[in-house]
Amino acid sequence: MTDTKLFSPAKAGTIELKNRVVMAPLTRNRARAEDDSPYELHAEYYGQRAGAGLIITEASQVSPQGKGYAWTPGIHSDAQVEGWKKVTRAVQEKGSKIVIQLWHVGRISHPVLQPDGADPVAPSAIAAQSKTFDGTAFVDTPTPRALKAEEIPSIVEDYRKAAENAKRAGFDGIEIHAANGYLIDQFLRDGSNQRDDAYGGSLENRSRFLKEVLEAVLSVWEPGRVGIRLSPFSNANDIADSNPQETFSYVIRLLNSYGLSYLHLVEGQTGGPRDIPEGGDLAALYALFNGTRMGNNGYDRDLAISAVNDGSLDLVAFGRPFIANPDLPARLELEAPLNELDPDTLYGGGAKGYTDYPTLAEGSVAAE
Numbered sequence: 001m002t003d004t005k006l007f008s009p010a011k012a013g014t015i016e017l018k019n020r021v022v023m024a025p026l027t028r029n030r031a032r033a034e035d036d037s038p039y040e041l042h043a044e045y046y047g048q049r050a051g052a053g054l055i056i057t058e059a060s061q062v063s064p065q066g067k068g069y070a071w072t073p074g075i076h077s078d079a080q081v082e083g084w085k086k087v088t089r090a091v092q093e094k095g096s097k098i099v100i101q102l103w104h105v106g107r108i109s110h111p112v113l114q115p116d117g118a119d120p121v122a123p124s125a126i127a128a129q130s131k132t133f134d135g136t137a138f139v140d141t142p143t144p145r146a147l148k149a150e151e152i153p154s155i156v157e158d159y160r161k162a163a164e165n166a167k168r169a170g171f172d173g174i175e176i177h178a179a180n181g182y183l184i185d186q187f188l189r190d191g192s193n194q195r196d197d198a199y200g201g202s203l204e205n206r207s208r209f210l211k212e213v214l215e216a217v218l219s220v221w222e223p224g225r226v227g228i229r230l231s232p233f234s235n236a237n238d239i240a241d242s243n244p245q246e247t248f249s250y251v252i253r254l255l256n257s258y259g260l261s262y263l264h265l266v267e268g269q270t271g272g273p274r275d276i277p278e279g280g281d282l283a284a285l286y287a288l289f290n291g292t293r294m295g296n297n298g299y300d301r302d303l304a305i306s307a308v309n310d311g312s313l314d315l316v317a318f319g320r321p322f323i324a325n326p327d328l329p330a331r332l333e334l335e336a337p338l339n340e341l342d343p344d345t346l347y348g349g350g351a352k353g354y355t356d357y358p359t360l361a362e363g364s365v366a367a368e
């Protein structure tokens with residue numbers, strides 16, 4: 001059957017996958033409030049979704065400074081590592097693979113979420129017209145403090161330590177979150193990076209922070225277990241670039257020298273339309289990459305099957321459909337109906353809208 005390639009085994013770098021259906025990284029804001037740790041509830045949630053060939057965890061901050069929203073998990077403390085061990089075990093014992101998405105939000109934060117009430121940091125002191133959730137309300141993201149060049153090595157070191165913690169927690173690899181207007185993306189784009197030192201200006205300079213982060217994590221992990229997510233044509237979190245095609249062509253050529261596990265692209269606007277702006281060419285970006293290509297954003301069964309069958313993608317990451325359908329790969333394979341997502345339980349809370357969506361066997365009733 002020509003239909004079945006999506007459900008056939010594949011490799012993402014050196015990670016062997018039982019199928020090509022990936023669970024996309026999904027922020028759910030359910031970490032333990034006192035220490036930003038995942039716990040048994042997360043093990044249950046991710047374990048339920050282990051029909052995926054690969055699970056990418058929700059974005060997880062590499063340091064307290066890297067945090068931008070209430071109740072997102074970290075990967076910088078021993079308690080967090082212990083929590084993640086429960087998650088990796090629950091997923092791997094069902095034959096799936098799991099990588100953790102390493103995250104620093106940069107300017108998409110607020111003093112109430114920062115150590116000692118400090119201002120969030122960014123390449124330049126330019127505010128994003130964006131909002132974050134501080135645990136009580138949605139608040140505007142304020143003008144960040146521009147990082148001094150001397151501070152950058154310690155942030156790179158936070159990524160290295162987080163990569164080491166990920167290994168201790170039993171992950172199969174890591175994904176670098178370089179998308180959606182967070183810190184790495186803020187360095188890459190000329191709208192948010194107006195530095196005049198070695199980290200700003202030319203493409204080589206704007207990519208320097210990413211290069212340093214990559215080299216730090218590659219001192220811990222073999223390259224075949226390190227993936228990266230980019231969102232070249234997204235304006236998420238008010239990110240802007242005068243020439244994203246040129247920026248990301250440069251970035252992808254740079255990535256090629258490392259032999260990474262995979263390139264994961266958000267196609268179009270994050271969580272929104274798949275349209276690519278005038279002058280943008282997504283296929284050309286994928287074509288530049290010499291490894292496994294993963295696509296995400298608005299894929300349904302038909303689009304995913306045809307993208308994998310026609311060779312434009314190797315893997316397809318599903319986000320929202322995985323929230324409401326713990327057994328999404330089985331449902332896709334059987335062409336079964338999908339549960340509806342409950343938008344009220346997306347962010348924050350407990351088991352409701354998290355671990356209580358039914359599998360096909362349990363009956364396809366939508367969450368109340």
Ligand code: 8OZ
Binds near residue numbers: 027069180270
């Ligand atoms: C939704 C809400 C908060 C954060 C991203 C990590 O867009 C996120 C995120 C998504 O990459």
